[in-house]
Amino acid sequence: MPPAHPFDDDKLHEECGIFGVTGVQDAANFVALGLHALQHRGQEAGGIVTHDPEQGFNSARRFGYVRDNFTSTDIMETLPGPLAIGHVRYSTAGAKGAAIRDVQPFFGEFAMGGAAIAHNGNITNADALRRELIERGSIFQSSSDSECIIHLMARSLQRNIPERMEDALRRVEGAFSIVAMTRTKLIGVRDPLGVRPLVLGQIGDGWVLSSETCALDIIGADFVREIEPGEMVVISPDTGVESLFPFRRQKPRFCIFEHVYFSRPDSILGGRSVYETRAAIGRELAKENPVDADLVCPVPDSGTPAAIGFSQESGIPYAMGIIRNQYMGRTFIEPTEQIRNMGVRLKLNVNRALIRGKRVILVDDSVVRGTTSRKIKEMILDAGAKEVHFRIASPPTAWPCFYGVDTPQREKLLAATMSEDEMRDHLAVDSLKFISLDGLYRAVGEASGRNSSCPQYCDACFSGEYPVKPADMIEKGFEMKPAAE
Ligand code: SF4
Numbered sequence: 001m002p003p004a005h006p007f008d009d010d011k012l013h014e015e016c017g018i019f020g021v022t023g024v025q026d027a028a029n030f031v032a033l034g035l036h037a038l039q040h041r042g043q044e045a046g047g048i049v050t051h052d053p054e055q056g057f058n059s060a061r062r063f064g065y066v067r068d069n070f071t072s073t074d075i076m077e078t079l080p081g082p083l084a085i086g087h088v089r090y091s092t093a094g095a096k097g098a099a100i101r102d103v104q105p106f107f108g109e110f111a112m113g114g115a116a117i118a119h120n121g122n123i124t125n126a127d128a129l130r131r132e133l134i135e136r137g138s139i140f141q142s143s144s145d146s147e148c149i150i151h152l153m154a155r156s157l158q159r160n161i162p163e164r165m166e167d168a169l170r171r172v173e174g175a176f177s178i179v180a181m182t183r184t185k186l187i188g189v190r191d192p193l194g195v196r197p198l199v200l201g202q203i204g205d206g207w208v209l210s211s212e213t214c215a216l217d218i219i220g221a222d223f224v225r226e227i228e229p230g231e232m233v234v235i236s237p238d239t240g241v242e243s244l245f246p247f248r249r250q251k252p253r254f255c256i257f258e259h260v261y262f263s264r265p266d267s268i269l270g271g272r273s274v275y276e277t278r279a280a281i282g283r284e285l286a287k288e289n290p291v292d293a294d295l296v297c298p299v300p301d302s303g304t305p306a307a308i309g310f311s312q313e314s315g316i317p318y319a320m321g322i323i324r325n326q327y328m329g330r331t332f333i334e335p336t337e338q339i340r341n342m343g344v345r346l347k348l349n350v351n352r353a354l355i356r357g358k359r360v361i362l363v364d365d366s367v368v369r370g371t372t373s374r375k376i377k378e379m380i381l382d383a384g385a386k387e388v389h390f391r392i393a394s395p396p397t398a399w400p401c402f403y404g405v406d407t408p409q410r411e412k413l414l415a416a417t418m419s420e421d422e423m424r425d426h427l428a429v430d431s432l433k434f435i436s437l438d439g440l441y442r443a444v445g446e447a448s449g450r451n452s453s454c455p456q457y458c459d460a461c462f463s464g465e466y467p468v469k470p471a472d473m474i475e476k477g478f479e480m481k482p483a484a485e
Helices: 027-037 126-135 147-155 161-170 214-219 256-262 274-288 304-314 337-341 371-382 420-427 437-443 471-475
Strands: 016-022 045-052 056-063 083-089 106-110 113-123 174-181 186-190 199-203 206-210 222-226 232-236 240-244 295-298 322-324 348-350 359-364 387-392 431-434
Touching: 016 027, 016 113, 016 174, 016 186, 016 214, 027 045, 027 083, 027 206, 027 214, 045 113, 056 113, 083 113, 083 174, 106 147, 113 126, 113 147, 113 161, 126 147, 126 471, 147 161, 161 174, 161 186, 161 232, 186 206, 199 214, 206 214, 206 232, 256 274, 256 437, 274 304, 274 387, 274 437, 295 304, 304 359, 322 371, 348 371, 359 371, 371 387, 371 420, 420 431
Parallel strands: 295 359, 359 387, 387 431
Antiparallel strands: 016 083, 016 206, 045 056, 045 083, 106 113, 113 174, 174 186, 186 232, 199 206, 199 222, 232 240, 322 348
16 A cells, blocks of 8 residues: 655545446446546545456455556456446545455445445445444444445345435435446436536447546546436436436535545536636635735645636736646655655755745645645745745635545644634744635635525535534534534
8 A cells, every 4th residue: 555645644635536437348447547537536545346247247446546556457357348437545434544345346245236336425424324234234344434335225125226225325414426336237326415526428339427527538538417416327328327316405515625626627517617717716816815926836736726817816927936746646655754854845846046035925725734834935935035925725724524525633724723813923924815715606606605594515614514414523522613603
């Protein structure tokens, strides 16, 4: 298993990426490419399950990058068939750095045949479900919340697998985008709030489901549409796409942080280019928080589109003041203490000639613990900058996410314990400003901002208003924001 990147703990981590395809020859090859394009959604492990009419179900699950596992002929030859699903994971539920048994897709054998499922999101009542299922005799193989779905399906009395899945998912609370398969069908489902993304694509006579559109592009599939919140699609190459709405309809609450950071900038979300949205966030940020300066520099790479937008709006020149070492990644071999102390310098370097004597605006997507922001500021000052101004393309992250994003405990979030001015002093920068929640809503296309009585998105990590009560976490002592606050 690759070591977790030592300097990568100051970001929120998306969760998982899912991908499935039916009606193509050697579907596993397409899934491997799709998962490779979704690698930013999870780097810890990946898995593929296939079905072949003659050879039945086959699977391979491995720790590490897709490119290091699912490019080898030895593995890919064991995954024949025209139907396949896959999953990349950064563990959100289940033990961190856990065993291979926690790696998805999960597989279950039912009376009417086998089924495999890959889940992106987090089940907020998984502890209670697991307890109940174990009491009733279920034997769990993993520590993952997603396995509950397989056991709930096993207990359902419905006749076929899609109906059993519906039954199971009605018991599940929280966020789920799911790609599943039977011997003949590819199935996609989004939770009623549509917290996590899922899109439908077409390739020749075949069909594709993916977390993001960037993974359709890599295999040359056409983007058809997003799976709607609360929708289940059951797909076979012969009958096409059957669409069902098995859950009580609710107002959607898509994760607004997908627009800010998680999704790839070359994906399309809600009909808009993620890159364009991020540039719009930068423009809004500049309108709300102008400052006199000489240069606008992104904290690479995630701050880049917002920095371009900030520069467009403010008229202050954009410059690559910080250069990222593209080959650092997470694959760096276990660092020694001495190397670890070099910290962020291993990954980012300041373009000294550009920075010296300048008043610099640094645009970043978010501030989580603040450790990286502090180090970057020091590097910029060491390089001779006259002033450092941070502009952040999201509101202060003050609450943990329980819907499939790895966040530190609340007390570790800088914004949970400090005001904006205190954070500025803590980071020792000349100014620190965040986009407002309303500004962020405007930038993602909500012209009149956030509807506070019925927010259009999930923004719980900023607002503390959770669209689904995190039941398991409350049981473990998590305190929700009081309603009146
Ligand atoms: S809490 Fe934040 S990161 Fe989690 S789903 Fe909601 S907006 Fe997204």
